[in-house]
Structure formats: C-alpha cells, structure tokens
Amino acid sequence: MTGRLDGRTAVVTGAGNGVGRAIALSLAEQGARVVVNDLGTSATGTGRSSEAADKTVEDIRAAGGAAVANYDSVAEASGCANVVQTAVDAFGPVDILIANAGAVLAGTIDATDEELKKVFDLVVFQKFWLSRLVVPGMVERGFGRIVATASEGARGKVGKPLFGASMGATVSMMKALATDLAGTGVTANVLAPGASTRTYVEALPALERQYREGKLTEEMWLRAKKGPGPVEHVPPIVTWLCTPAAADVTGQVFHSGGGRISVWSEYEDRGTITKGDPDENPPYTLEELDVLVPGTVMAGLTK
Structure with a gap:
C-alpha cells in the first residue's frame, strides 16, 4: 500500500x-x-x-x-x-x-x-x-x-x-x-x-425507553431506530x-x-447583558433578572 x-x-x-x-x-x-x-x-x-x-x-x-x-x-x-x-x-x-x-x-x-x-x-x-x-x-x-x-x-x-x-x-x-x-x-x-x-445497537433499548417516557420525540426515535448508516x-x-x-x-x-x-460549534458567550463598569454599578437584582433572563439572555436560544 x-x-x-x-x-x-x-x-x-x-x-x-x-x-x-x-x-x-x-x-x-x-x-x-x-x-x-x-x-x-x-x-x-x-x-x-x-x-x-x-x-x-x-x-x-x-x-x-x-x-x-x-x-x-x-x-x-x-x-x-x-x-x-x-x-x-x-x-x-x-x-x-x-x-x-x-x-x-x-x-x-x-x-x-x-x-x-x-x-x-x-x-x-x-x-x-x-x-x-x-x-x-x-x-x-x-x-x-x-x-x-x-x-x-x-x-x-x-x-x-x-x-x-x-x-x-x-x-x-x-x-x-x-x-x-x-x-x-x-x-x-x-x-x-x-x-x-x-x-x-446495544444502546437502542435505552433510547427506546427514553422515547416511551416522553424524553425523545417520535421523529428522534424513528431516526435513532433507523440508525446512522x-x-x-x-x-x-x-x-x-x-x-x-x-x-x-x-x-x-x-x-x-x-x-x-x-x-461542532465552539463554546461561546451568548445573550449577554451588562451593567457596564462593575466598580460603578450595583449587581443585578432578582427582579431585574425576572425580566432580563427570559427576555434577553435566553431569547432566541433553541433547546
């Protein structure tokens, strides 16, 4: 060769x-x-x-x-x-x-x-x-x-x-x-x-259990059962x-x-919020995070 x-x-x-x-x-x-x-x-x-x-x-x-x-x-x-x-x-x-x-x-x-x-x-x-x-x-x-x-x-x-x-x-x-x-x-x-x-093949039964328990969608299970090739x-x-x-x-x-x-994509910061200079601004309050985490930090992220 x-x-x-x-x-x-x-x-x-x-x-x-x-x-x-x-x-x-x-x-x-x-x-x-x-x-x-x-x-x-x-x-x-x-x-x-x-x-x-x-x-x-x-x-x-x-x-x-x-x-x-x-x-x-x-x-x-x-x-x-x-x-x-x-x-x-x-x-x-x-x-x-x-x-x-x-x-x-x-x-x-x-x-x-x-x-x-x-x-x-x-x-x-x-x-x-x-x-x-x-x-x-x-x-x-x-x-x-x-x-x-x-x-x-x-x-x-x-x-x-x-x-x-x-x-x-x-x-x-x-x-x-x-x-x-x-x-x-x-x-x-x-x-x-x-x-x-x-x-x-050995791992398939565990994936089927996840499907039966609602942890995998039917589409995901059917794709898994078919196999990657x-x-x-x-x-x-x-x-x-x-x-x-x-x-x-x-x-x-x-x-x-x-x-x-x-x-695969790299690990990276996403959905960042900032108060600017940490020496000049107080930390976020929980009330602020009630709004900003779901509305900004997590906005647009897919599961």
Missing part, C-alpha cells in the same frame, strides 16, 4: 470492530503501519478474545499493508504502555494515535463508585495515558496526530450524566491539549462518529486529519457518519 501516510506508525485502540476497525483499515490503505489494539470484549465490555484484533490485522495484511495486533486493556495505564511499546518494537515511534476503544457502560446518576471508575478509566484516562506516552516524541519529531473518540453524549442530549461527563471530558481534554501543542506540528482533535455498529462513512475525515493537509486543524470536534461531515 502507498499513500499519504507512508512511513507513519499508527495506534488504533478498539480496532477489532466497528469504527476502530474501519479507521485502522483506512489508515493502512494510505500506507500507515498500524497497531491494532483490541481487548476482544463484547459491546458491553465483557469477555476477552484475540479474534477481533487478529481479523483486522489479517485483512490489512491481505490488502498489502503492515499491521500487528495488541490485546492489552487500555483502561489501565500499564496496558496503554504495552500498546505503545508494541508499536515501537514493530514499527518505531508513534506518529498517529486514534484513541477509540469504548463500550456501553453504566452512565446514570445511580452508578456505583466502581462503575464510575470503570467508565472514566476506559473513556477518559485511556486518552490521557496514551497521549502522555506519545506526545513528547511527537513534539520532538515535529509531527503527530491525535484523534480521540467521543459522542453526542457530550452535549447532554442523551441523558446518562456519567456517560455525558466522560464524553465531555474527552472533548475538553483534546481542546486543551491542542492549545498546549500549538506550533509544535502536533494536532489533537475529536471524532463524534455516527454508525450502525454493535455498540449503537454504514461505518465506512466514518473513517475518511479521521484519515484526512492524520495527513499533512490537516496541519492547521486542531482542537476541533468532527461528526462523521451517514454520508455527512460536520464540525
């Missing part, structure tokens, strides 16, 4: 199935040498097998690419270290990190402390541990690409506060990392994918972000799926 990523070493976590597998195949098609990490669990994070990772490696090699498998858990710091060492031993220093591994885990406010730790270890700390390992070398070499997977859960629209918090933390971490890495040749972005994968629509933007063409694109959240690509 030859392409835009010739000579680059990539690590893709959760690459045995779904989005991760599709990204690994896409990077390899462009010439990247890929470490395919997958613990081989079910969509809900149970069990363990080498089969999924091995199949992705087999398919990459069959197409003429270079790949090796790694079966460590990236929900552990030691597992992340083993993944990076696998890359170094097989191909050399990591140029591209796709921190994608995830599972359908507890996310509601009644989650136990053990469940909370499990979610954050996999969804948030994976990205931190892996980035901590590869960023110094990327900066030293003047090239690096990091893409971390999050989801619509970061917006809070699907409920599940613990799930939402972990996804929101992923977004904020990558944005802050992008700020720290400005001018180094290393970028950090987020992927919010949409694809009818096994994890998506084939996983093959997800990887192109991720692969492009890893090329030299995307050198100036960092700190962004890209949605990709169903034949659509979009970028």
Whole structure:
C-alpha cells in the first residue's frame, strides 16, 4: 500500500470492530503501519478474545499493508504502555494515535463508585495515558496526530450524566491539549462518529425507553431506530486529519457518519447583558433578572 501516510506508525485502540476497525483499515490503505489494539470484549465490555484484533490485522495484511495486533486493556495505564511499546518494537515511534476503544457502560446518576471508575478509566484516562506516552516524541519529531473518540453524549442530549461527563471530558481534554501543542506540528482533535455498529445497537433499548417516557420525540426515535448508516462513512475525515493537509486543524470536534461531515460549534458567550463598569454599578437584582433572563439572555436560544 502507498499513500499519504507512508512511513507513519499508527495506534488504533478498539480496532477489532466497528469504527476502530474501519479507521485502522483506512489508515493502512494510505500506507500507515498500524497497531491494532483490541481487548476482544463484547459491546458491553465483557469477555476477552484475540479474534477481533487478529481479523483486522489479517485483512490489512491481505490488502498489502503492515499491521500487528495488541490485546492489552487500555483502561489501565500499564496496558496503554504495552500498546505503545508494541508499536515501537514493530514499527518505531508513534506518529498517529486514534484513541477509540469504548463500550456501553453504566452512565446514570445511580452508578456505583466502581462503575464510575470503570467508565472514566476506559473513556477518559485511556486518552490521557496514551497521549502522555506519545506526545513528547511527537513534539520532538515535529509531527503527530491525535484523534480521540467521543459522542453526542457530550452535549447532554442523551441523558446518562456519567456517560455525558466522560464524553465531555474527552472533548475538553483534546481542546486543551491542542492549545498546549500549538506550533509544535502536533494536532489533537475529536471524532463524534455516527454508525450502525454493535455498540449503537446495544444502546437502542435505552433510547427506546427514553422515547416511551416522553424524553425523545417520535421523529428522534424513528431516526435513532433507523440508525446512522454504514461505518465506512466514518473513517475518511479521521484519515484526512492524520495527513499533512490537516496541519492547521486542531482542537476541533468532527461528526462523521451517514454520508455527512460536520464540525461542532465552539463554546461561546451568548445573550449577554451588562451593567457596564462593575466598580460603578450595583449587581443585578432578582427582579431585574425576572425580566432580563427570559427576555434577553435566553431569547432566541433553541433547546
């Protein structure tokens, strides 16, 4: 295989199935040498097998690419270290990190402390541990690409506060990392994918419950039930972000799926009211806010 990523070493976590597998195949098609990490669990994070990772490696090699498998858990710091060492031993220093591994885990406010730790270890700390390992070398070499997977859960629209918090933390971490890495040749972005994968199917019952409880409109439920479409629509933007063409694109959240690509808006102040110099004017009274919040601050905002 030859392409835009010739000579680059990539690590893709959760690459045995779904989005991760599709990204690994896409990077390899462009010439990247890929470490395919997958613990081989079910969509809900149970069990363990080498089969999924091995199949992705087999398919990459069959197409003429270079790949090796790694079966460590990236929900552990030691597992992340083993993944990076696998890359170094097989191909050399990591140029591209796709921190994608995830599972359908507890996310509601009644989650136990053990469940909370499990979610954050996999969804948030994976990205931190892996980035901590590869960023110094990327900066030293003047090239690096990091893409971390999050989801619509970061917006809070699907409920599940613990799930939402972990996804929101992923977004904020990558944005802050992008700020720290400005001018180094290393970028950090987020992927919010949409694809009818096994994890998506696993999440459907919860969405149906939300619909039955009146938390989702019928239109939203029908759209969810139909699914966002084939996983093959997800990887192109991720692969492009890893090329030299995307050198100036960092700190962004890209949605990709169903034949659509979009970028999330930035956090920004909206509907501002002001009394001018705070040293010369008193604070707002509650009576003033009775009028100004609904009439000005919140005016025009959509849910």
